[in-house]
Amino acid sequence: xxxxxxxxxxxxxxxxxxxxxxxxxxxxxxxxxxxxxxxxxxxxxxxxxxxxxxxxxxxxxxxxxxxxxxxxxxxxxxxxxxxxxxxxxxxxxxxxxxxxxxxxxxxxxxxxxxxxxxxxxxxxxxxxxxxxxxxxxxxxxxxxxxxxxxxxxxxxxxxxxxxxxxxxxxxxxxxxxxxxxxxxxxxxxxxxxxxxxxxxxxxxxxxxxxxxxxxxxxxxxxxxxxxxxxxxxxxxxxxxxxxxxxxxxxxxxxxxxxxxxxxxxxxxxxxxxxxxxxxxxxxxxxxxxxxxxxxxxxxxxxxxxxxxxxxxxxxxxxxxxxxxxxxxxxxxxxxxxxxxxxxxxxxxxxxxxxxxxxx
Amino acid sequence: xxxxxxxxxxxxxxxxxxxxxxxxxxxxxxxxxxxxxxxxxxxxxxxxxxxxxxxxxxxxxxxxxxxxxxxxxxxxxxxxxxxxxxxxxxxxxxxxxxxxxxxxxxxxxxxxxxxxxxxxxxxxxxxxxxxxxxxxxxxxxxxxxxxxxxxxxxxxxxxxxxxxxxxxxxxxxxxxxxxxxxxxxxxxxxxxxxxxxxxxxxxxxxxxxxxxxxxxxxxxxxxxxxxxxxxxxxxxxxxxxxxxxxxxxxxxxxxxxxxxxxxxxxxxxxxxxxxxxxxxxxxxxxxxxxxxxxxxxxxxxxxxxxxxxxxxxxxxxxxxxxxxxxxxxxxxxxxxxxxxxxxxxxxxxxxxxxxxxxx
DNA sequence: GTCATATTTTTACGCGCGTCAAAATCATGA
DNA sequence: TCATGATTTTGACGCGCGTAAAAATATGAC
Numbered sequence: 001x002x003x004x005x006x007x008x009x010x011x012x013x014x015x016x017x018x019x020x021x022x023x024x025x026x027x028x029x030x031x032x033x034x035x036x037x038x039x040x041x042x043x044x045x046x047x048x049x050x051x052x053x054x055x056x057x058x059x060x061x062x063x064x065x066x067x068x069x070x071x072x073x074x075x076x077x078x079x080x081x082x083x084x085x086x087x088x089x090x091x092x093x094x095x096x097x098x099x100x101x102x103x104x105x106x107x108x109x110x111x112x113x114x115x116x117x118x119x120x121x122x123x124x125x126x127x128x129x130x131x132x133x134x135x136x137x138x139x140x141x142x143x144x145x146x147x148x149x150x151x152x153x154x155x156x157x158x159x160x161x162x163x164x165x166x167x168x169x170x171x172x173x174x175x176x177x178x179x180x181x182x183x184x185x186x187x188x189x190x191x192x193x194x195x196x197x198x199x200x201x202x203x204x205x206x207x208x209x210x211x212x213x214x215x216x217x218x219x220x221x222x223x224x225x226x227x228x229x230x231x232x233x234x235x236x237x238x239x240x241x242x243x244x245x246x247x248x249x250x251x252x253x254x255x256x257x258x259x260x261x262x263x264x265x266x267x268x269x270x271x272x273x274x275x276x277x278x279x280x281x282x283x284x285x286x287x288x289x290x291x292x293x294x295x296x297x298x299x300x301x302x303x304x305x306x307x308x309x310x311x312x313x314x315x316x317x318x319x320x321x322x323x324x325x326x327x328x329x330x331x332x333x334x335x336x337x338x339x340x341x342x343x344x345x346x347x348x349x350x351x352x353x354x355x356x357x358x359x
Numbered sequence: 360x361x362x363x364x365x366x367x368x369x370x371x372x373x374x375x376x377x378x379x380x381x382x383x384x385x386x387x388x389x390x391x392x393x394x395x396x397x398x399x400x401x402x403x404x405x406x407x408x409x410x411x412x413x414x415x416x417x418x419x420x421x422x423x424x425x426x427x428x429x430x431x432x433x434x435x436x437x438x439x440x441x442x443x444x445x446x447x448x449x450x451x452x453x454x455x456x457x458x459x460x461x462x463x464x465x466x467x468x469x470x471x472x473x474x475x476x477x478x479x480x481x482x483x484x485x486x487x488x489x490x491x492x493x494x495x496x497x498x499x500x501x502x503x504x505x506x507x508x509x510x511x512x513x514x515x516x517x518x519x520x521x522x523x524x525x526x527x528x529x530x531x532x533x534x535x536x537x538x539x540x541x542x543x544x545x546x547x548x549x550x551x552x553x554x555x556x557x558x559x560x561x562x563x564x565x566x567x568x569x570x571x572x573x574x575x576x577x578x579x580x581x582x583x584x585x586x587x588x589x590x591x592x593x594x595x596x597x598x599x600x601x602x603x604x605x606x607x608x609x610x611x612x613x614x615x616x617x618x619x620x621x622x623x624x625x626x627x628x629x630x631x632x633x634x635x636x637x638x639x640x641x642x643x644x645x646x647x648x649x650x651x652x653x654x655x656x657x658x659x660x661x662x663x664x665x666x667x668x669x670x671x672x673x674x675x676x677x678x679x680x681x682x683x684x685x686x687x688x689x690x691x692x693x694x695x696x697x698x699x700x701x702x703x704x705x706x707x708x709x710x711x712x713x714x715x716x717x718x
Numbered sequence: 719g720t721c722a723t724a725t726t727t728t729t730a731c732g733c734g735c736g737t738c739a740a741a742a743t744c745a746t747g748a
Numbered sequence: 749t750c751a752t753g754a755t756t757t758t759g760a761c762g763c764g765c766g767t768a769a770a771a772a773t774a775t776g777a778c
Contacts (some may be wrong), residue, residue, distance in 0.1 A: 016747060018515075029536050032757045037736065047744090047755060062512055067490040068427050069734040073763050077427070087456045088664055093446040100446075100473060110485070114459060128468070131426040153421055156377075162403070244668050274668050281670035305447055309603050309633050311640035311670050391727045395772060396766065406725060428764040494723050577756090720778085727772065735763090742757065748750090 019063040029057040040065060055107055060259030069329075071133070078208055080332060081129035081137035082112045083122060085207075086241055089271065090305045091319070092140060095163065098256035098325030099138060108135070117207070117241045123147035126154045133157075136222035136332035140164040159335035161328050177328045177347040181210065184317045184351035187215035188266060188299055190225070191315075191353055196297055197264045198227035202276065205239055205246060214268045214301065232260065247275025252354060255283040260293035270307045272318055273300030277310050277358065286312055297359035301351075312357035320349045363531045378422040388416040399424060420700035426468075430492070433627040439691060440488035442610060444566075445600055448630065449664045450678070451499060454522065454591055457684030458497060465692055466495070476503055476600045482506035484603035485513045494517075495691035502567030518694035520687050524567035534694075536687045536706040542571065543676045543710035544576035547625060547658055548595070549584070550674075550712055556623045556658055557586035561635065563627035564598055564605060573627045573660065591619065606634025614642040623718060627665050632659030636669050645671055656718035660710075671716035680696065681710045 019025045025045040038045045039054050046054070071077040080103055084092040096112055103110050111132060115122035122142055127150060129137050136159045139151075143165060151167070151174075154160060161175040192199045201218045204211045215231060222229040234247040239308060247267060254260045261283070267273035276298050280286050285296045300307060303318030327347045335342075378384045385392040390413060397404045398413050405413070430436040438463055443451040451687050455471055462469050470491060474481035481501055486509060488496050495518045498510075502524060510526070510533075513519060518536040551558045552714070560577045563570045574590060581588040595608040606626060611618045626632035635657050644655045659666060662677030686706045 033735080033755060034737075034758090038756095041736090045724080050755080064486060064490040066431075066492065066734055068430050068492060070736080070765095072425075072427050072431065072734085073736045075736095087446065087452040087459075088449055090447055090449065090452075093449075093452055097446045097473060097475075101475075110472075114456060116456075116460075124449060130424070131423040132519075133425065133427060207681070244665065248668065270392075274665065278668045278670060286670075306603065306633065306665060309607065309637045311637060311645075313637075382764080392765085393728090394726060394768075400766090409725080425764055428733095429766080432766045434766095590724095625775085722777090723775080725772100725774070726769085727766105731766105731768085733763105733766085736761105738759105738761085740758085742755100744753100744755065746752090746754095 010139060016060060016062040019061045022065065025061070025063050028061065029261040031053060040070075060062045071170050076336060077133050078108050078136050079130070079132060079134040080110055081125075081134040082110055082136065082139075082331070083115055083125045083129075084112070084140045085115050085117050085122075087114050089107045089243075091243070091269075091271075091302050091321075092164075094305065094321045095325055099321045101331060102322075102329040104327045106329060108329070108333075113290060117142060119145045119147055123150035126150045130154050130157050135336045136160070138163055138328045138332065141167045141208060143168050144206065159332055161331050163324055163328050165213075175331055175345045175347075176348070177331065179319045179324070179351050180348035181213040182217045182220065183348070184290065184301060184319070185214050185266075186221045187251070187351065187353050188301065188315075188317045189218060191222040191355065192264050192266060192297070192299060192359060193225050193227060194359070197295065198222065198225070199264040199266035199297075199299065200260065201229065201231045202250065202265050202267045202272060203234075203249065204272055205241075205245065207239075207241065211268065217264065243269060243271035244275035244278070247272035248279050248319055249275070251276040251279035252282065255285065255352055260296075261285055264295075264297040265299070267298065267300045270300035270302045270304035272313060273298055273314055273316070273358075274304070274307070274310060277312070277314065281311070294295050299359040303351075303354050307354075310358070315356045315359040316354050317351040318354050319351050360588070361411050375419060375421040377626060378420050381424065384422050387412060387420065387581065399429075406548055433492050434494050435695060436490060437467050438493040439467045439469055439482075439688070440491070440493040441469055441498075442474055442484045442488075442496065443471070443499045444474050444501050444528045445477050446473050446482075448600070448602075450630075450661050450680075451523075453664065453680045454499065454684055457681045458688060460647070461681075461685045461688040465688060467688070467692075476501060478504045478506055482509035485509045489513050489516050494695045495519070495539070496652075497522055497691065500526045500567060502527050511693075518691055520690050522687050524559060524569040524572075527568060534690055534704045534706075536676045536683050536690065536707070538683070538710050539707035540572040541576045541579065542707070543660060543678070544625075545580045546710065546712050547660065547674075547676045548577060548580040550583050550714065550717060551623050551625060551656070552586060555718070556654065558587045558623040558625035558656075558658065559582065559619065561591045561593055561606065561609065561624055561626045561631060563602065563631055564600075566598075566600065570627065577625065591624070602628060602630035603634035603637070606631035607638050608634070610635040611621055611641065614638055614644065619655075620644055623654075623656040623658070625660075626659045627660060629659035629661045629663035632657055632717075633663070633666070633669060636671070636673065640670070658718040662710075662713050666713075667715060669717070674715045674718040675713050677712040677713050678710050682708045691699035 004262035022036055023033055026036050035046055043051050082099055086092060100110050113125040115125055119142055138161055140163050155174060163177050166176050201215060201276055203215050219229040234250045235253045267276055280296055300314050300316040303316050307316055382392055383396055385395050394405055402410050441458055459469050472484040474484055478501055497520055499522050514533060520536055522536050525535050560574060562574050578588040593609045594612045626635055639655055659673050659675040662675050666673035666675055
């Protein structure tokens with residue numbers, strides 16, 4: 001205690017007496033341990049006068065309940081696992097932030113892990129969640145090559161909801177919450193066709209289901225609008241999650257050959273579009289005036305937080321990240337409360353057009 | 360079991376028999392529970408033949424040890440808490456990714472939380488780490504208005520190492536790992552002076568210690584090089600962590616008044632620089648040629664993952680994120696092993712010049 | 719085959735708290 | 749003041765595993 005003051009040197013700061021166990025606390029506070037236990041679980045579960053008394057004494061001491069131990073015997077740990085392919089992707093970062101927010105509101109604690117785009121790491125992360133007895137998990141899957149057994153085993157233990165992209169076919173049937181690619185891609189294709197040349201499509205590396213789904217949605221919408229669909233064939237390998245580098249490399253190559261320099265290019269996501277814009281700027285395709293000078297237009301998908309700071313500002317469709325996070329948490333909470341036996345749920349949210357400068 | 364196959368529909372997938380407790384496992388595997396316990400702690404702590412036997416049988420069953428329970432009685436939980444102000448900042452995202460990596464290598468599990476730039480949330484996060492009995496915590500502090508008591512109490516329980524920015528003065532004495540702002544800012548100021556006009560400084564909102572430190576380092580270096588230091592006075596309030604918006608607003612305002620349009624501007628971090636570049640582009644200050652046309656130059660600090668995709672590509676200094684993460688984890692591991700009593704350690708790493716197009 | 723040493727098994731207790739049942743105490747209204 | 753339902757206290761057991769000590773067994777050199 002004296003140490004504290006000496007160490008922090010802030011006058012007036014008096015360290016409260018440290019209490020380590022609930023038993024100890026019950027003695028210094030003057031109520032029985034079971035009553036305390038009930039209080040912590042739900043303050044209104046004890047008589048108001050008792051509740052008030054505990055609350056007051058509690059503020060005078062330094063006691064933190066043991067998280068690990070309390071979770072050990074409860075039927076519910078109130079832990080929710082989250083697995084994303086990468087932290088260094090602002091879309092996932094936004095998602096995690098929203099998930100943490102929604103979870104906090106419901107009293108859940110989030111355990112976040114990155115799979116680093118590696119199926120082995122992803123499987124280990126799932127296993128760790130199992131060993132932590134989480135009440136549920138939200139997974140933005142890698143997709144290709146996922147460890148089926150790990151997920152299957154996990155889904156025996158707790159509800160699993162996939163977000164962002166659906167697990168590849170035949171993996172397992174599980175809940176899903178994400179953007180309706182048909183709607184989102186449809187909206188931006190419609191916008192692009194209405195405001196200029198019909199777009200060609202620059203896909204993303206086939207790392208997850210969105211790659212296929214978005215290209216498919218693009219083709220469908222183009223067909224509906226009576227335009228020829230055309231996807232740019234990447235001249236570079238795209239096996240990694242470095243989307244900007246991918247978009248840049250592919251378009252730098254095209255523009256170098258003077259291909260697509262006057263086209264409208266719809267990219268499968270904003271990160272690819274950011275790379276493509278960089279390539280376009282390098283080749284001077286956007287240099288006249290602030291807005292697109294020639295016929296070149298580039299559009300994206302997601303509404304990445306930095307898209308509006310690109311030059312030109314990226315026209316895109318905004319995924320409802322908060323909506324996805326909230327729906328996922330709600331779904332898990334519901335399942336955890338007993339709804340395990342219901343049918344698989346798939347929630348598709350709409351995305352909103354964000355017309356800006358680039359298209 | 361039959362359920363599994365039916366549910367996942369993958370032929371050939373046989374669910375392994377599920378084992379729930381270690382006692383149960385010891386029976387089906389044919390060794391005593393204490394021996395198993397020792398094996399899980401360190402496979403080489405048992406006789407090779409026993410180790411091999413356990414390993415083999417283990418692969419035939421589905422057993423995951425109970426994470427919560429195992430941590431309960433160990434002297435060490437092998438949990439490390441991480442608190443950052445925001446996930447939606449690629450610098451912190453990179454940091455978390457590196458920390459998770461380094462931690463994994465040493466067998467630690469990371470508990471990440473975002474303080475959302477809110478001191479109340481930050482204090483709660485610290486409290487939660489206390490209740491989880493973490494072995495240590497890595498905190499990128501908010502700085503202003505931090506809850507002293509929460510940190511003081513926490514540092515009584517486990518070693519705390521601050522990263523990125525030092526806690527504001529008089530908060531508490533604790534370990535720190537981060538970039539040597541004097542070196543990093545010095546390097547880029549030197550570079551800028553050598554290659555063009557001496558820079559003016561666009562600071563960051565005073566949310567943490569880096570704000571002051573970097574401006575101070577800038578002034579010191581300018582003095583050393585016999586140049587007049589000058590900081591841009593933000594015409595807008597900058598109380599949030601939306602750095603791009605801040606940089607954009609401040610410079611849009613300046614450029615609108617035709618101020619600093621031919622200057623060299625050193626931004627306190629890349630996110631501010633990204634906003635500033637956007638403003639410059641909006642005002643057509645970068646439009647001639649691919650590279651800076653007029654005299655305007657903009658530089659940043661950090662080497663944000665997207666800096667190279669800006670147009671023009673941002674000249675900056677790269678923080679050694681991996682080095683910071685690794686040093687922080689190492690420091691914590693060392694403290695956890697008993698080095699609690701040693702003196703406070705401050706590790707300053709160097710940053711590397713990343714000359715690109717913008718300056 | 720024998721003995722000293724290395725491992726494993728037995729046995730038992732503890733961690734901090736959830737939880738249950740029975741006994742004791744409190745609150746309230748007649 | 750007493751009855752009675754609501755709360756709290758007592759006392760006790762369990763969770764899954766860490767861990768320590770003593771007894772039993774396996775290993776390896778001779």
